[in-house]
Each structure stands twice: as structure tokens, then as C-alpha cells.
Amino acid sequence: MRNTMRSSSCLALYAQIDLLTEAGHLRRLSAAFARFIGSLGMESPALMAACVLLSELEGRGHSCMKLADLSGAVATQLGWQPEWWRDLRASAGGWPQDVAAWRKLLAASEQVWAVGDLDFDQPLVLDGERLYLRRYWRDEKLVAQAVRERALGEVMAGDASSSIANIRHWLDKLFSHASRGGGPDWQKVACAVAVRGKLGIITGGPGTGKTYTVARLLALLFASAGSRRDSLRVALAAPTGKAAARLKQSIDSALEELDGKVGQELPLRELASRMGAARTLHSLLGARPDTRAFRHHAGKQLEVDVLIVDEASMIHLEMMAALLAALSAHATLILLGDKDQLASVEAGAVLGDLCFDAEAGGYHAETLNYVLDASGISIPAEYAGKAGPIAQQTVMLRESRRFGGPIGVLALAVNRGDAAATVQVLRAPSEGRLAWMDPALPADALQLAVMGREGAPGGYSHYLQLLKAGAPAEQGEAYLAWVKTLIAAFERFRILCAVRDGEWGVHGLNPTIEQRLQSAGLLRRNGEWYAGRPVMVTRNDYATGVFNGDIGLTLPDPARPGAMRVYFSDGDAVRSVLATRLRNVETAFAMTVHKSQGSEFEHTVLALPRESNGTLARELVYTGITRAREFFTLLTPNQQVLLDAIAQRTQRASGLRALLQD
Numbered sequence: 001m002r003n004t005m006r007s008s009s010c011l012a013l014y015a016q017i018d019l020l021t022e023a024g025h026l027r028r029l030s031a032a033f034a035r036f037i038g039s040l041g042m043e044s045p046a047l048m049a050a051c052v053l054l055s056e057l058e059g060r061g062h063s064c065m066k067l068a069d070l071s072g073a074v075a076t077q078l079g080w081q082p083e084w085w086r087d088l089r090a091s092a093g094g095w096p097q098d099v100a101a102w103r104k105l106l107a108a109s110e111q112v113w114a115v116g117d118l119d120f121d122q123p124l125v126l127d128g129e130r131l132y133l134r135r136y137w138r139d140e141k142l143v144a145q146a147v148r149e150r151a152l153g154e155v156m157a158g159d160a161s162s163s164i165a166n167i168r169h170w171l172d173k174l175f176s177h178a179s180r181g182g183g184p185d186w187q188k189v190a191c192a193v194a195v196r197g198k199l200g201i202i203t204g205g206p207g208t209g210k211t212y213t214v215a216r217l218l219a220l221l222f223a224s225a226g227s228r229r230d231s232l233r234v235a236l237a238a239p240t241g242k243a244a245a246r247l248k249q250s251i252d253s254a255l256e257e258l259d260g261k262v263g264q265e266l267p268l269r270e271l272a273s274r275m276g277a278a279r280t281l282h283s284l285l286g287a288r289p290d291t292r293a294f295r296h297h298a299g300k301q302l303e304v305d306v307l308i309v310d311e312a313s314m315i316h317l318e319m320m321a322a323l324l325a326a327l328s329a330h331a332t333l334i335l336l337g338d339k340d341q342l343a344s345v346e347a348g349a350v351l352g353d354l355c356f357d358a359e360a361g362g363y364h365a366e367t368l369n370y371v372l373d374a375s376g377i378s379i380p381a382e383y384a385g386k387a388g389p390i391a392q393q394t395v396m397l398r399e400s401r402r403f404g405g406p407i408g409v410l411a412l413a414v415n416r417g418d419a420a421a422t423v424q425v426l427r428a429p430s431e432g433r434l435a436w437m438d439p440a441l442p443a444d445a446l447q448l449a450v451m452g453r454e455g456a457p458g459g460y461s462h463y464l465q466l467l468k469a470g471a472p473a474e475q476g477e478a479y480l481a482w483v484k485t486l487i488a489a490f491e492r493f494r495i496l497c498a499v500r501d502g503e504w505g506v507h508g509l510n511p512t513i514e515q516r517l518q519s520a521g522l523l524r525r526n527g528e529w530y531a532g533r534p535v536m537v538t539r540n541d542y543a544t545g546v547f548n549g550d551i552g553l554t555l556p557d558p559a560r561p562g563a564m565r566v567y568f569s570d571g572d573a574v575r576s577v578l579a580t581r582l583r584n585v586e587t588a589f590a591m592t593v594h595k596s597q598g599s600e601f602e603h604t605v606l607a608l609p610r611e612s613n614g615t616l617a618r619e620l621v622y623t624g625i626t627r628a629r630e631f632f633t634l635l636t637p638n639q640q641v642l643l644d645a646i647a648q649r650t651q652r653a654s655g656l657r658a659l660l661q662d
């Protein structure tokens with residue numbers, strides 16, 4: 001009886017949810033989630049609608065839903081058409097008027113734990129004016145508490161004055177040059193700040209020297225470790241294998257160069273040789289098949305003293321919570337990343353939240369005095385302020401060493417949201433560095449794939465011609481050297497898409513590029529696994545050791561005539577898997593901007609779709625542009641989509657920022 005009554009009040013809503021799901025506007029998961037919550041207690045249409053919206057927002061990376069957004073902003077966040085929103089509201093019958101009414105309704109629901117009330121482990125959590133899935137609420141609390149404790153914790157153990165003198169000695173040695181722009185040397189400041197506590201956050205755009213700085217920070221940490229120097233355990237990690245390999249390579253070469261500089265005083269080369277390979281966060285934490293739990297956690301922490309994590313913008317909330325739980329209180333955590341890049345695909349915008357004050361600085365007098373003593377640098381008064389504890393341990397690098405020229409200017413204009421300047425840079429002469437195809441046709445993308453463009457020739461022919469020239473006759477090392485050359489040539493060019501579906505999405509472009517390369521005589525497709533097929537792994541596979549986002553090239557197996565293997569670059573090494581063993585892969589001539597994070601290509605092409613779907617934002621365009629090392633080409637079938645994207649910032653609902661600032 002109760003069930004029938006319960007369901008009948010929600011019949012119209014469920015019918016509407018089903019319609020929206022069938023039309024592809026809702027994830028099937030969202031409807032199932034709402035029904036599941038409904039099965040746990042009294043169903044009310046407004047609660048069920050809130051569940052559907054919360055689940056949709058989670059799918060877009062939001063860790064919670066602000067009740068204030070239920071008056072309409074949610075529809076914009078989801079990129080919904082006005083009529084979908086209108087129909088959903090109408091089918092719910094009454095829609096709570098305001099935040100207070102929503103709070104009252106949710107707090108009275110037996111499926112919701114209103115923080116402060118008795119906790120029955122309900123699946124939904126109402127914290128102030130935000131509604132959460134319980135695990136995200138828990139993760140936000142954990143991350144906030146752990147980073148605050150680190151930032152507020154012990155600074156400068158031992159005899160502080162002698163420690164500071166030692167830091168000053170080493171910083172002067174490691175940063176013997178003057179800052180180029182005449183302003184403070186933020187790289188030196190970043191090292192001083194990071195070495196004083198258990199948390200250091202270094203953010204900055206591409207080429208601002210994050211890795212350059214962290215190599216010096218590492219030397220400084222060794223130098224300040226005193227008698228513990230020889231046993232200092234340092235681990236390097238990043239969200240993807242590729243980013244981890246890049247981090248390791250850059251740190252190794254920077255330490256090599258520094259070794260000459262520091263001389264006998266610090267056996268840097270020897271200390272660095274004990275560091276081991278950089279790992280993905282999954283591998284560092286000990287991911288296990290078929291479970292979200294890691295081998296390392298609060299009860300079995302990582303055995304490291306210093307953990308350096310690159311590309312931190314890609315770390316999602318759940319991963320950051322797991323990482324912080326697994327890191328002991330005595331260990332130093334250094335996060336590197338570009339706060340303005342796209343946030344993780346999964347929920348959370350952790351680096352963005354942590355770096356909220358990074359641009360302004362917001363340094364307390366205590367921080368300013370410490371930096372002056374430890375580095376001799378007087379941070380200008382405009383960066384003084386009253387920001388929270390995390391900001392005191394955060395430094396933004398502001399001068400790009402590598403990323404000057406038109407691409408750098410374009411990235412800055414987009415990052416500022418300056419549409420006029422963006423169009424101006426795109427239209428200005430750039431000696432071939434930049435090209436803007438507007439309005440673009442899919443044929444332009446195909447042409448770029450086959451031969452590049454004027455000023456940036458090649459496209460995918462770079463590696464396909466090498467492939468055509470053939471493998472060396474010998475197997476073994478000679479074959480692997482050839483594979484490495486091919487992978488490096490493939491990595492020179494890439495087409496990035498803002499979306500997955502449609503003619504301008506990866507699903508549309510990949511098959512047409514394949515066909516075009518074939519008709520140009522650059523590819524010989526004979527079946528699914530043909531020589532030269534680039535693939536991206538779409539799901540972690542522990543059996544074959546390949547992970548979501550890994551990119552490999554399909555090539556003949558030299559040991560087995562007729563068989564194909566997929567070769568993945570692994571730092572300096574190459575590993576391979578028999579092609580037929582790879583189950584979750586897709587062709588990767590075109591890939592999404594999201595998946596391109598942590599990679600750079602000599603020539604990057606960014607293709608925007610014809611229609612704005614409301615979710616394209618500035619961070620996506622900025623991330624796409626900053627994947628280009630030498631040449632950038634923008635394809636816009638409709639210029640307005642670019643302008644709309646630049647005008648829109650990704651605002652992910654999260655309570656983390658507020659928790660960090662308390």
C-alpha cells in the first residue's frame with residue numbers, strides 16, 4: 001500500500017525522467033540512482049528530481065549541488081535546453097521556492113543526513129546549503145583537513161635560525177641568476193616556501209619552470225636533511241604514465257646539470273640515482289583490480305619522506321583524498337600543476353580550489369618575513385594579504401621561459417577571457433606559428449592530418465612515412481630503437497577535439513581521418529589491427545599493465561610474423577602488448593582535450609564543434625592551446641562557439657574552497 005502511494009506521487013516525474021533519458025539528455029545512471037534513493041524511504045518528487053540533478057552534476061565533475069542553483073543555474077551547468085528544465089520542474093508538481101524551502105524539504109527526508117542531526121549513514125548529505133553524495137562529502141572533509149594540517153603544521157624543525165641560514169646558502173647557490181623580468185624570482189620563493197613545511201604547491205602556466213624549480217627544491221631538501229640525507233626517500237608521481245615519465249626525465253636532466261653546479265658539497269647525482277622511476281598515482285597507491293580501495297591507505301601508509309606530484313590539476317577529489325590519507329604526517333607533499341587547466345574528468349577541481357588565492361598571493365607578514373630571511377627576496381606589497389594557510393604554502397610562477405611568442409600570447413588572452421585580444425592574435429601574422437581556419441570544414445582537419453599546413457608541414461605523414469620506409473632487418477634493440485623513433489614522430493602532431501560526438505568529435509573525425517590517410521596512400525588498413533594504428537586505452541587493465549589514457553602505436557611483432565603488437569612509450573623505455581589482448585581501446589588520430597592533458601605536441605590542432613553545448617569553457621580552449629609546443633591551428637566551424645567558450649568559466653560546485661578558508 002505504502003509503495004503504491006509513494007510511487008504514484010512520483011509517476012509524472014519518473015515518466016519525464018524516462019523521456020529525458022530516452023532522448024539522451026540524462027544518464028541512465030541518474031534515473032536508476034533516483035529510484036534507488038526513492039526505494040530507501042519516502043519518495044517526494046522534489047527529492048527525486050534533486051537526486052537526478054545531483055547525479056547529472058556529478059557526471060560533469062561537480063562534487064555537490066548548491067541549493068541556490070536549483071532555482072535554475074543547474075540547467076545552465078548541465079547545458080540543458082530551457083524546455084527540458086521546464087518539463088522536469090512541471091512534472092515534479094511543486095518546486096520549493098527558495099534555498100530555505102529546499103533545506104526544509106531535504107532535511108526532513110529520511111534518505112538525507114543534515115549535518116548536525118543524528119547520523120544514520122544516509123546516502124545523501126546536506127551540509128549547510130549544499131547537497132552531496134556521502135562519499136564526496138567525506139572526501140572533501142578529508143582533503144580539507146589533511147591539507148590544512150600540513151599547511152599549518154610544524155615549520156622549520158630544529159634550530160630555526162641555523163636552518164634558515166642553511167636554506168639561504170643553498171638557495172643562493174641553486175639560483176645564482178637574477179630573475180629576468182626584474183620582479184621577484186618566484187622560483188626561488190617557491191623553494192623557500194615549500195621547504196619550510198610539509199606542503200608546497202607550485203602552480204604556473206606552461207614553461208614557467210615548475211619542473212626546473214622542483215629539481216632545485218629537491219636539491220634543497222637533500223641539503224637541509226642533514227644526517228637523514230642518505231636515507232631520504234623521495235617518490236615522484238603523476239596522474240598518467242606519460243606525465244610521470246616526463247617528470248622523471250626533466251628532473252633527471254635538471255639534477256644532472258645542477259650536479260656540476262653544487263660540486264662536492266652535495267652528492268646530488270648519487271642521491272638522485274636512488275629516487276627510482278616516477279609512477280602513476282594508481283601504481284604508487286597500489287591500485288587493485290575490481291576495487292576502489294588501494295593497497296596504501298591511512299592504516300598502511302606510503303614509505304616516503306618527500307612526494308612530488310606533477311600535473312596535479314588532473315587529480316580528482318577521490319584520488320586526492322586517497323593520496324593524502326596514505327601519506328604520513330611527517331612526509332612532505334609537493335604539488336605541481338597549472339591551476340588554469342581543465343580540471344579532472346571525475347568530480348572535483350582540487351588544484352583550482354587549493355590555488356584560489358595563488359594569483360593574488362595573500363601572504364601574511366610572517367610568510368613575507370620568512371621569505372626575506374630565507375631567500376633574500378622581498379615580495380612586493382601587492383602580494384601581501386590575509387589569505388588562508390594553504391595560500392601561505394602556495395607560489396605561482398609567472399614568467400614563461402618556453403612559451404613566449406604568439407601561442408603564449410594567445411593562451412594568455414584566452415585565460416583572461418579577452419575575446420577581442422584572442423581574435424586579434426589569431427588574425428595577426430605569426431610566421432606560421434598560429435593558424436585559424438574559420439569557418440572550418442571537416443575536410444580541413446583531414447588535410448591537416450595528411451600533410452599539415454603551410455608553416456607547419458607534416459601532419460601524421462611524419463611517422464607514416466617512417467613506417468613505410470620499413471623496420472630494420474635486425475630484431476631486438478635495433479627494432480625497439482625504430483619503434484621509439486616512430487612513436488616520437490607520431491607525438492609531433494595531434495588533433496584535439498572539444499567533444500566526443502558529432503562530425504567534430506573524436507567519434508566523427510577518427511574514422512574519416514583513417515579513410516583519408518588510407519586514400520592518400522599513407523596507411524594500409526587490413527583489418528582492425530593495422531600497422532600504424534594509434535590507439536588510446538580507455539580503461540585500466542591490470543592484466544596487461546595498460547591504463548586509461550595510455551597511447552600506443554600498433555606495429556608488426558618482429559618475433560611472430562603476422563602478429564601485431566601495440567607499443568607504448570614508458571619514459572626512455574618501450575613496452576608492448578599483443579594487440580589482440582587489448583580490449584578497451586579506441587583509435588587515436590583525434591583525441592579529446594581532456595585526454596591530452598599532461599602531453600605536448602609540436603603541432604597541435606584544436607577542433608571546436610559547430611554548436612555550443614553549454615559545457616565548452618575557457619579552461620578547455622586554454623588547455624588545448626597549451627598542448628602546442630611550436631605550432632597551433634584552431635578549427636572553428638562557427639566562430640561564435642569560440643567566443644562563447646572563452647566567455648564561460650568552468651565553475652564546479654564544491655565545498656572545498658570554503659572549508660579551506662575557514
Ligand SMILES: Nc1ncnc2c1ncn2[C@@H]1O[C@H](COP(=O)(O)OP(=O)(O)OP(=O)(O)O)[C@@H](O)[C@H]1O
Nearest residue numbers: 187204205206207208209210211212213250401402
Ligand atoms: N630560471 C630559469 N633559468 C633558465 N632556464 C629556465 C629557468 N626556468 C625554466 N627554465 C627552462 O625553461 C623550460 C621550461 O621549464 P620547465 O619544463 O621546468 O617548465 P614547466 O612549468 O614544468 O613546463 P610544463 O608546463 O611543460 O610542465 C626548460 O627548458 C627549463 O630548463
